[in-house]
Amino acid sequence: MSESAATPSLSQNWETLAVHDWDGDTELIVELAEVLEELSTDDVPVLDEYVDAESLCNGLQAVAGRQFTEVRFSVETHEVRIRQSGAIEAQRQLRPE
Numbered sequence: 245m246s247e248s249a250a251t252p253s254l255s256q257n258w259e260t261l262a263v264h265d266w267d268g269d270t271e272l273i274v275e276l277a278e279v280l281e282e283l284s285t286d287d288v289p290v291l292d293e294y295v296d297a298e299s300l301c302n303g304l305q306a307v308a309g310r311q312f313t314e315v316r317f318s319v320e321t322h323e324v325r326i327r328q329s330g331a332i333e334a335q336r337q338l339r340p341e
Contacts, residue, residue, distance in 0.1 A: 257335045264330035272304070272326070273297050279332050283319045294319050304328055 261279045264272050277291050291297055295317045303312040304326060316325040322334045 258325070258333040259335065260331055260333050262332045264326075264332060266305075266330055272301055272330075276300075276326070276332060279324070279334070280319055283322050283324070283334060285320060294324075300326065 314327045324334045
């Protein structure tokens with residue numbers, strides 16, 4: 245994982261928390277779990293409480309000709325998005341969903 249120092253994105257108030265290297269050895273799910281740990285107030289956040297990890301990976305990788313450009317979901321007071329580029333970003337929501 246090549247982490248940035250929590251740099252703001254150009255659009256809105258998105259903050260880049262990590263950038264996944266699709267060609268690297270670390271799985272996206274591992275990096276995402278680390279990011280959720282930073283955002284969650286739970287002692288041990290459970291990834292499956294926030295997103296279907298298998299669907300997430302399949303959607304961002306070319307699977308049977310289908311591919312998403314980004315996936316978004318809520319984690320407590322943040323909206324998280326994972327972009328096809330590998331950027332894992334978050335922005336604070338006005339109120340939790």
